[in-house]
Amino acid sequence: MSTTEVVLGATLTRHTTLMQVALATTAGDVLARRQRVSAVPLTPATAITVLGELARDLQHASRREGIRLVALTFALEATLDVERGTVVTLPPSGDWNHDAFTARLTTASEALLVSMSGEGALPPPLVRLVTVTDAATSGEALAGAGRGAAASLFLDLSRTVACGVWWGGHLLQRPHLGALGHLPIPGATERCACGGIGHLETRVSAQALVRRMIGLLVEAPATEAAVMRLTGGRAEALTVTEIWQLACEGDPIAEALMAGANAPLAQAILASLLLLDVERVILGGSLAYCGVSWRDDVRARLASLAPPARAHEMAERIVLAELGPDVALRGTLALANAAARGIY
Ligand SMILES: [Zn+2]
Missing domain, CATH: 3.30.420.40 (ATPase, nucleotide binding domain)
Known part of the structure; x- marks a missing residue:
């Protein structure tokens, strides 16, 4: 046998x-x-x-x-x-x-x-x-967007914001490594699941974006109508990719919300790149389903913050995850x- x-x-x-x-x-x-x-x-x-x-x-x-x-x-x-x-x-x-x-x-x-x-x-x-x-x-390092890179960072932007580090062909494991979601954002006031105030996760997680968007609809009739059109009348079924779509169509509420997410995200990525110099920063989780136009917005924001001589090259390191759900x-x-x- x-x-x-x-x-x-x-x-x-x-x-x-x-x-x-x-x-x-x-x-x-x-x-x-x-x-x-x-x-x-x-x-x-x-x-x-x-x-x-x-x-x-x-x-x-x-x-x-x-x-x-x-x-x-x-x-x-x-x-x-x-x-x-x-x-x-x-x-x-x-x-x-x-x-x-x-x-x-x-x-x-x-x-x-x-x-x-x-x-x-x-x-x-x-x-x-x-x-x-x-x-x-x-998965992304061995078979997805990180193939061929000796060092990469994976950002999981879904219900929470978490991060993993692939380094020299190995996974770095520490109990609290990659807890980037708890970085405080100046001006943010929402309470984080950890009990802190204004952490990155309250602005950037897909769950937080959908919840905040739905909360803003009461005072924004035009946006509410657009959301109802996209979701077939079920605002509670709204997804973050639909919020990004509305932002791209010029809806001011969606634009402000996504700018409020992408700006601190770009800052957090820049800090990680300056510290670790990884070859790729892989954006994953449900927020990454917003696609190439969203990635390009994050790239542009990072480029505007980075040391000028390296801005373009650093922005290009930001890529979308490839392996799906x-x-x-x-x-x-x-x-x-x-x-x-x-x-x-
Ligand atoms: Zn927190």
């Missing part, structure tokens, strides 16, 4: 209710994918159970006779201490705080996708725990594959 060596990537998102898993060969061919939505948030223990069930499904779906797991990468929407292999915080549930989840994964992984090879004692799978942002950072899951597979090839 022939044995296929495989890697497993998994993400647990949406407040630990959505688990997505994918099985690939060590050559990078994706064999199967599965996902499960849980009615209640998963705890560390139930997450391991669900992972085991989905892994068995994947094994069946792969139609391979013999299969052996060589690496597993698991991504959480949490603050992690990778040196200790623990979850620092994963709000809102307290079940995850301080959990030694890497140890749970390691124990569980030895029973996942094995026992069919009959080759006697084999090394246990290589297990790695990362944040969802770090998974996306790795699956980026984190693809990133876990890319990391697991790198582990299988002995790169980590």
Whole structure:
């Protein structure tokens, strides 16, 4: 019986209710994918159970006779201490705080996708725990907009603002690395989820932009009419790409809102570039779906702030993410594959 060596990537998102898993060969061919939505948030223990069930499904779906797991990468929407292999915080549930989840994964992984090879004692799978942002950072660095760059920065601009750093062909992992969303913005007064006032996240996250736009509609009838037209009468379904579209069409409310986001974003990117000199700054998350015209606005704002002699060259380093909404899951597979090839 022939044995296929495989890697497993998994993400647990949406407040630990959505688990997505994918099985690939060590050559990078994706064999199967599965996902499960849980009615209640998963705890560390139930997450391991669900992972085991989905892994068995994947094994069946792969139609391979013999299969052996060589690496597993698991991504959480949490603050992690990778040196200790623990979850620092994963709000809102307290079940995850301080959990030694890497140890749970390691124990569980030895029973996942094995026992069919009959080759006697084999090394246990290589297990790695990362944040969802770090998974996306790795995906873009290895297979997306960061290909070929030794150092890149990935900005996840979605519900929150988070950042990952790829450096010298490796992912940098520290518990609070990349918390750029909590940079204070002069003049901003909205309360941030962290309890602070006027942080970047309150201006730049896709969620904050949509919420602020909807809040402004009451006093802007022309803008409200435009939003109703775009959303088919459902303002609550407004997306950040639609706000950008309105800004491009000259709507003054949308223009002011997007300028209020892009200006501090460009400042934060400039500070990061001056500090780290990365080759690429990859804009990802739902805000990046605003596309090339939005990227160009961020580039122009950065160029107007940067040292003149380097302005053009620095602005050109800002690029859009390429891997789409699956980026984190693809990133876990890319990391697991790198582990299988002995790169980590
Ligand atoms: Zn904050």
